[in-house]
Amino acid sequence: MNQAYHYPEELELLTYPHPILRRPAEPVTLFDDQLAAFCRRMLDAMHQFKGVGLAAPQVGVSRQIFVSDHGGLMAEQDPPPSLERIWINPRIEQHQGSTTYEEGCLSFPGIYAKVERHDRFTVVWQDLQGAEQRLELNAADDVLGIVVQHELDHLHGKLFVDHLTTVQLTLVRRKLKEMEQAYKKATGKAGSILRR
Numbered sequence: 698m699n700q701a702y703h704y705p706e707e708l709e710l711l712t713y714p715h716p717i718l719r720r721p722a723e724p725v726t727l728f729d730d731q732l733a734a735f736c737r738r739m740l741d742a743m744h745q746f747k748g749v750g751l752a753a754p755q756v757g758v759s760r761q762i763f764v765s766d767h768g769g770l771m772a773e774q775d776p777p778p779s780l781e782r783i784w785i786n787p788r789i790e791q792h793q794g795s796t797t798y799e800e801g802c803l804s805f806p807g808i809y810a811k812v813e814r815h816d817r818f819t820v821v822w823q824d825l826q827g828a829e830q831r832l833e834l835n836a837a838d839d840v841l842g843i844v845v846q847h848e849l850d851h852l853h854g855k856l857f858v859d860h861l862t863t864v865q866l867t868l869v870r871r872k873l874k875e876m877e878q879a880y881k882k883a884t885g886k887a888g889s890i891l892r893r
């Protein structure tokens with residue numbers, strides 16, 4: 698345990714149906730300078746890709762890390778505030794109720810759909826020093842609660858399209874097929890496609 702992990706210098710965004718997106722991520726055990734530098738690179742990459750959240754598997758690192766900055770979603774504030782956050786080994790402890798929000802994902806360019814999520818929940822995670830943090834969120838009122846649940850799914854190999862109803866899936870099926878074909882053309886492999 699606590700072995701140094703080699704984090705990539707250049708971060709490449711992986712899209713559906715890359716198989717790493719389906720792999721459950723490993724916990725982070727070493728809270729060193731390499732981890733901090735990687736998280737900084739993830740935040741910069743997320744801004745560059747114009748995302749509000751980015752999970753490590755999306756850049757090919759199967760570790761339980763995601764970053765977020767939901768400032769751009771706070772339309773009432775101009776200019777948007779910087780609300781950068783780093784979440785390591787996150788988990789949801791308890792949840793209550795549900796709410797829906799139209800989500801997109803950097804790994805599914807051009808696909809948006811309403812997804813049902815927990816409304817109130819507690820998220821527990823570790824910061825860059827390894828100290829445990831906790832926060833109660835109310836996703837119906839605070840979009841950070843949506844971002845956290847979406848990104849946390851990535852760490853379990855779960856993707857937002859997995860939450861779609863059959864009808865919703867029908868609407869995006871053609872785009873998914875196009876992405877599957879593009880991946881196969883680029884790599885010669887089938888990728889990790891939806892199972893329904």
Ligand SMILES: [Zn+2]
Binds near residue numbers: 802803848
């Ligand atoms: Zn995503």
